[in-house]
Amino acid sequence: MAKRDYYEVIGVARTATKDEIKKAYRKVAMKYHPDRNPGNPETEELFKEAAEAYEVLGDDEKRQRYDRFGHEGLKSTFGNGGFQWSDFHHASEMEDVFGGLFSAFFGGGNPFGGGGGRGGPRGRDIRIRYPLTLEEAFAGKAAKVTFERREPCETCGGTGAAPGSSPERCSRCGGSGAVRLSRGFFSVQTTCEACGGAGTVITKPCPDCGGEALIGKKVEVSFDIPPGVDDGMSLRLRGEGEAAQGSGSTRGDLYVGFQVREHDVFTREGTNIILEMPISFTQSALGAELTVPTLHGDQTVQIPPGTQSHTVFRLRGKGMPAGDGSYGDQYLRTVVVTPRKLNDRQRELLRELAAESKEDYHAYRKKSFFQKLRDTILDVGG
Ligand SMILES: [Zn+2]
């Protein structure tokens, strides 16, 4: 299978600028992202191919070498196994593609979760859900999670061999962990099946881990939740995932996915907070000073006489932290509550009020629906 031209993979001209290459790569990466194509090995391959192309074309020095010598020019860069995810250096600048853009954590498909770069095997990623209240999401907090992950076995010191015995060199691969297989004209190198690539075999397995070298252990991990996290966001804690077996192995990552619970009175929309505030019809008619709850503490709000139901007041900067030091707003929506029960005196006063106002309910009834609607909508400034 001939290797495709990197410019073709990303879909740009050979004369493309760095910026054009970056934009084009982004498009391709988003199209083939594993989260968008779950369980599809074909798009996964294309996703990786695009990353390889960008790793080269996005780097002046590598691009120059590729332009002069083609794929041959990058043999030393990517090593024998060819490009691996561990060779990719642009994950941080593509954070939205590789991090949070799609289902980021619960959907799986972390492109770096596959393990097995040149650095040795990589432990599995772990995903944990972390429920929190809106108040906690507002303020942020120091948090702890307890979970089980595979750790190097202490009994055998992570070798998998029973104490007193030691792993022996694999006779199949001679200790290299890899064997060459001939397929027609080609000779391909694959992981040795006898030792699983470790280069050694265990003759007497450790009684505690059964030769696995790893053992499940309960661990506690602490981290800080930044103020303002939203439902569905995740925090990546590098190296807090599972350990892997073998020399040069690295740990997976821990992804903490936040689930912000619904609040009794506040509704959140991004960084803004919406609060429905019941007011009495005398408050609505006469105006009132209201004590309004916000996440920043109670606020005094003066509503003017004649405030209608569903009038919206904005309390600037009283919303959620936006992450850059600023805050969203809180929107206060009045809901006029009509009393259900009246005593004789109240009823009498209201009749007097009606008489005084010369209210003509008959005339009101005759108004068109839209006329009535217009009467109840008031535009309010921010
Ligand atoms: Zn052990």
Ligand SMILES: [Zn+2]
């Ligand atoms: Zn072997």
